[in-house]
Amino acid sequence: MIPELPAYDGPNELRIGTEKSAVQEAKLNATAVKNKGNSNSQMEAPVPKSPPRQPKFQTVTEWAEVRFSTVPHKNTLLRWVHEGRIQPQPQKIGRRWYVTPNAEYRPD
Numbered sequence: 665m666i667p668e669l670p671a672y673d674g675p676n677e678l679r680i681g682t683e684k685s686a687v688q689e690a691k692l693n694a695t696a697v698k699n700k701g702n703s704n705s706q707m708e709a710p711v712p713k714s715p716p717r718q719p720k721f722q723t724v725t726e727w728a729e730v731r732f733s734t735v736p737h738k739n740t741l742l743r744w745v746h747e748g749r750i751q752p753q754p755q756k757i758g759r760r761w762y763v764t765p766n767a768e769y770r771p772d
Contacts, residue, residue: 718765722764724761
């Protein structure tokens, strides 16, 4: 004999798991709402947000987009790499050239 499933009332009513887990989830949600409004409950210290991590490397094209108002053509950027005009020197990883975000263009 196949057990009868409850009627489906839309995506908000979809429950996966046992009835027991749904009841436990509802109790946890009710407790969280109650504690949120209760000013006497213990307040957790706010976690300080750390600044966003700066990537160690970025492609030469991404670097140029940040550094220059008009982005040089990819052939120009490759010529600068090969002539040593970008310091510190970019590294080739796979098929792309990568550079540190603090690299600078030196016209010499």
